[in-house]
Amino acid sequence: MRVTSNSYENSYFHNLFERSDEEYLSKKIELKQIIESLSTKTSYIFRKNNFWYIFEEWILPNKGIIRRWDVKDESDWIPKKDFTTEFRKDNSTIIFDVGNLPKQFEGYEINRVSISSMDSYLAITVSKDGYFDIAISELESISQQTKWIRNISLEASFDFVDEGIVFVRTDHLGRPSKVYYESFIDPESILIYEEVEDIFRIRIQKVNEPYYTLIKSESYSRSEVYVYSTKQKLDLIEIWSKSKSKPVSINILTVQGKKYAGIVIKDKNRKGRCLLREIDGVRKVIPLCINIDETISIHKIWEINDVILVKYLKKEHIQIGVLLTKNIKNIEEIFLIKELQINSHSKLYQNNFSPNLLFFIEYNNICDETIFAYSMLDFKKSIVFQSNILTKDEKICSSMVWASSRDKNTQIPISLYWKCLSDDNDLYKRKGVVNVYGAYGKKEKGINLDPMAVAVIEAGFLYCIAHVRGGGFLGGKWYRAGKQGKKWNSIYDLIDCCDFLINEKILNEEQIGLISSSAGGIVAGASLNVRPNLFKAMLLFSPFINPLGALMDLEDPLSKTETIEWGDPINNPEDRKYIESYSPLQNVQNALGSKTSIVSITGLQDIYVSTKDILKWSNKLNYYKVDSKVYVNSQVGHGGIGAGDFEFISKILSNFLCSIGEKKYDNE
Template identity: 25%
Template sequence: MLPPVADRRPVVRAHHGDDVTDPYEWFRAKEDAAVIAHLEAENAYTEARTAHLAGLRDEIFGEIKGRTLETDLSVPTRRGQWWYYGRTVEGKQYGIQCRAPLASADDWTPPVLSPDVEVPGEQVLLDGNVEAEGHEFFSLGSFEVSNDGTRMLYGVDVAGDERYTVRVRDLVSGEQLADEIPGTGAGATFSPDGRFIVYPTVDEAWRPDTVWLHELGTPVADDVTLFHEPDERYWVGAGFTRSDRYLVIGLGSSITSEEWLIDADDLRREPRVVWPRREGVEYESEHAVVDGEDVLYLLHNDGALDFELVRVAASDPAGDRTVVIPHRAGERLLGVSTFRDWGVVAYRRGGLARLGMLDYATHDVREIGFDEPLYSVGTAGNPEWAPPLLRLGYGSFVTPSTVYDYDVASGELLLRKRQPVLGGYDPDDYAQARVWATAHDGTQLPISLVWKRSFGDAGAAPRPLHLYGYGSYEHSIEPGFSVPRLSELDRGVVFAVAHVRGGGELGRQWYEDGKLLSKRNTFTDFVDSALHLVDRGYTSADRMVAEGGSAGGLLMGAVANLAPELFAGILADVPFVDALTTILDPSLPLTVIEWDEWGDPLHDADVYAYMKSYSPYENVREDVAYPRILAVTSLNDTRVLYVEPAKWVARLREVGADALLKCEMVAGHGGVSGRYNAWRERAFELAWLLDVLGVADA
C-alpha cells in the first residue's frame, strides 16, 4: 500500500521580508471534506503498515489490563460530613464518583473499602459511564459538591474541545436543576454558601478571559461578570481559599501574574488587587489566620529568581512584608498551601520535588523524608481547613502510586493505599538510577533510568532504550510509575528521561536557559543526552527510540532534523511541529499567550529568524535519512492543532522518510477518553516502538 499523496496547494506566508511557500497549509480547513478524506487515508495507511503488529497490540493491551485491578476504589477523602471516593468497575470505561457518611464528627481515619463489600450509606453521585452513553468522547472539566453536601455541579465535554456544559444536581432529591451553563471553561465551583456558581469562559482564541457569577435558580442570561481580562497575553481562573474567606481571581502569562480578592460573603463586591501586575513578576497567595489576623502567604519572584515566601496583611497586601522563607539560589520554591494551624511548602532541590511543614510561629520548615533516591511527591485531596492529617501522593519509577496520610503532630507517614499491580509485580525486580551527561557548553544534564534487573545492569551492555523528553514551560518530568511501561521493561527495554533545559528540574534558571532565544538548548541537550547513553554503552543508535508529546513533540521534530542518525525511531504525540506558523497567527487558539514562552515572531524579526531556524516543519532536510516516525494527533485538539503533524508528515514523505500519521477523529489534546480506549492507544504506540527496537517478538 502506497502512502497518501496530498495535493500541493501553495500558500505564501510573508513576514519581515521573508516569503515562504507552504504547500500544505490548506490542511487547516477542518470542515473541508478533502482534509477529512486525507486524514482518513492517513489512518488507513497507518493501519495497513502496522497490521502485522495487531497481535502484539492485543498482547500489550492484555498485559496492561491483566496488571490492573479493574474493579477498585480510591482512598476516601473527608469533606464536611462525608467521605468522598471513586469507583472503577471491570468492563466500564469511566469512573464512578461516590460518597458515604462519616462514622463520627472526629473521624479522620478513612475507611478501608473493598470492592466486594457494601459501603454503609453509599451514594452514587456521578456515574461517568451513564453520562457518556451515546458519545464517543467524554470528559469532566468540573466536579464539586457544595459545602453543605446538598448539591453537585459537573461540567461535561463530549467533543474533546475543552468546552464544558455545567449542570447541577440536587443530591437530596436526585433531581437535575434547571440551571445549565453551556460553553464554560474548566474549573466551575460553588460559593461556600452554595447559592452561587463561579465559572470561567473562553474567548475565540480559547483563552479563559472572563469569570462569571451565576445565582442558582436564575437565568444564565442574568449572570454577572466578576472579572474580564482584555489583554490577550493573560489567562484567568478563579477559586475559593481553603478557609472559604475569599474568592481569588488569578491572572497569568508565562512570566507575569496578578491576583484579585473578593470577600466570599459578598461576591458582588468589587474585587481588590493583591499586588498590581508588573512585567516579569509572578506570585500566588494563600490565606491564613495568624494570631487572630487575616494574612496572605505570598510566593513571589520579585528580585528572587527561585522565589521567596513572604507574609503580608490581607487588609494591606502591598504593605510591610515579613520574609518567611528567603530566596535560595537553586532551590526552587514551587507552592504553599495553608491550613488553620500550619502550612505546607512544595519545593525542588537536587532535581527532586520535596514537601516541608511550615510552622507559622517560627517559620521553620520540617521536610518530609523518603528513602528512595528518585521519587515524586505532592499534596493531594486536602479540602478541609483544620485537619490533623495531610494527604500525600507518592511514587517512583519502581514504586506504584501511593497514598499516605502524614500525621502532622507525630511526623508519622500512614500508608493508606498503594496501587495494586497484579501478576506478581515485585519492585525489587526493577532498578532506577540517575546519571549525568555533559552538554556541548559544559552544562551537566540529569538523565533518569529504569530497567529490569534480570536483563543485567543498565550500561553493562548496549540495550534497546526508550528516551523520553519534554523541556518547556518549566514543567518537570517526575519519576513516576507506569503500568504500560512494564510491557517495555519486561522485554528488556531501558526507559530513560532526559531532563533537558526548558523544564524545571533544576530551578528557574534551568527553565530560562531553554526558552525564547535560548530554546535550542532544549534540543541540543536531548541530543547530548542521547550521545552520552550511546558513548557509555547503555544503547546504540540503531536500538534507541525517542518520544515526546505536545511541546515535547516539537523537541522530537527538532532532534529529528538535528541528529536523525542517532535514533531508530521517533514517536511524536500531538506534536507542536509547525511552531512558527502557529505562533505567527494571533487568531489561533492560545497563540498570544504563548509569546512569553517562545517569543513574538509576528513583531520581532530576530525571534522570527530564530524560530524559523528550528521549527521542524520549516527545516525538514533532503540530505539525510530520517528514522522511522510515528505522529499521533487528535482532530479536536485545541492546543496543538491536527494540522501541524499532518503537514509535517506530508513534508517528511517528500524527502523519502518512513513517516506515519495516526489521527483520532473524536478526541482532544489528551487523546481518547475512557481507560480501555487509552490502554489500546498506548498499546498501539508501544507495539510500534518495540517493533522499531527489534524486540517485538521477544
C-alpha cells in the same frame, strides 16, 4: 494500500497498525491490560466533612461510581485502603454512576465530576462536539438537575463558591477571557471580570475556602490576580497588578482569624520571599518573616484545614514545613517553621480534610506507595498503610546518569527506569525509549503512576527521560539556558544524551525510539533534521513543529502569548532567523532519506497546536522519503487521545515498540 497523512479516514489508520505477528499480538494484549489497570483508578476511602467517599473504577468517560457512607465515628479520619466490613458496597449510597445517568446526559461525554465544599452539590463537566458544559445537581439526587451552564472553558477550570459557581468562557480564538458567577438559585450569569488584552489568559485557582476563589489573568511574564468573595457582597478584590513582576504563587491564608493573600515573589537574589496582603480591612502588605534564615527560598505557601504549609528550598533540598502561628500575638512578629520529615519522593495526598492530621503519599521503587499521617498536635509521623499499584509482584529499578554536552561545560541528567530481573539486570545495549520535553521550565517528573511509561518498561524496554535544558529539572537557570535564543541547547542536549547512552553501551544504537508531546515536538523534529537516523521510530502526541509559522501569524494567539518562551520573529529579525534555524517544518529537507518511522497523534479540537501544521509536516516528510503518518482524532483536543481509549493506544504503542525491536533498516 498506503495511508498517508492526508487521510482523515481513521479506520484505515487503525487497520494499518493492526499486525498479525505473534510478538505484536501478545504485546498489545499485555500493554492494554497494564494501561487499563493503571488508568482505571479506585481511590482510597476518604472522609470529607460528615461523609466517607470512594471513587470506584474511575476512568471517565467510560466508567466511574462515587459511593458514600455516613460518618459514625467522629474521631476517625484515617483513609481506608479498600472496602472493609464497615465500608461495604451493599451498605453504601451511590451518588454518581456513569453507567446510570438521567436522559439529559445522553450524547454527552463525562469529563470531570466535582463535589462542592459543603457536600451539597455535584458539578458534572460534559462535552459534545468540542464544547464543554457544567451540569449542577443536588448531591442527594442527580436526577434533580439544578442548573446547566453552557459553553465553559475547561482549561481555565471552575470553582464552587458558597452556594454558586465561578467559571470562565472563551473568546472567538479559544482564549479564556470572561469570568462569570452563577448562584444555584438564580438563573442569571453575572459577568465579574473580562480580560481584553490578547496576551493574557484567565485561570481559576481553587483554594481551601468555601467563600473565596482566586482569579488569575496571566501571560508568561505578568499576572493580575483577584480574590472573588461571596462573603463581601460578591466583591472582586485586586491583590496583584499587571504592572508588577509575576508572582511565583498566591494562595489564601487565615492568620489570627483574618484573611490574607500569601504571595511568594523572587527577590533580587532570586530567592523566594513571602508577603501577606490583607483581603479585608485596609489591605496593607506585610513581609512574612520566617525563621529569619536567609538561606531559605520559599516556593509555595498554602493552607489546608487551618494548617499553613510552606514548601521551601534549604541547603539545596526541597522541604515542607508547617508555619506555626498560634503563639504569634502580632502579625509582624517572626513566624517559625516546624519541618516535616518527608523525603523527595513524597507528595501531599489530595484528599486531606482532617482537622488534626496531614496525609502524604510516599513512593518507593516507582510503583510502591505508602500513606502516612502527620499529627498536627504532636507532629508525630505514622504509617497508615502500604500498597503496590502494579498487579504483578514486580519491581521497577531506577538510576540517574549524566551526559556531557558537546561544549563539555554542562552535565545533562538522564533518568533511567527498567524492570528488575534477577537473572538479567545489567544495562548493556538495551532496546530503549527516550522521552523528552524541554520547554516552559517544566520539570519532568518520574514515571510514578504514568501508565504508558510503566507499560513500556513492563514490555522489556529501558525507559529514559532526557532532562534537557529548557525544562525545569535543575531550576530556573536550567530553564533559561534552553529558551529563546538558546533553544539549540535543548536539541543538542537530546542528541548528546542519546550518544552518551550509546557510547556507554547502555542503549543499543539500532533499537532506540523517541516519545514526545506538544512543545517537545520542536526538540524531536529538530533532532530528526540534525541526526536523521538516530531513532528507529518516533511516537509524537500533538507535536508543536511549526513555531515560526505560529509566531508569525497575527491571527494565532501564540504570536502574542509565546514570545517570552521562543522570541519575537515579527518585530525582531534576529529572533526570526534563529527560530527559523531550528523550526522542524522549515528544515524538513534535512531529514531526506531518514529510516525513522514517525507516527503523530493529534486532536481536531486542539486549540494549542495546529492539526494542519502537523499534516503539512508529515506530507513534507513523505515527500523527502521519510515514513510519516498522522492520526487525527476528531473528538478530542490537545494530546489526541481520548480518556479510556485503551484499544487504540495499546495498538499504537505495541506497533511502536515492535518496530524498535526489529533490526535497523531490515525493511530495505
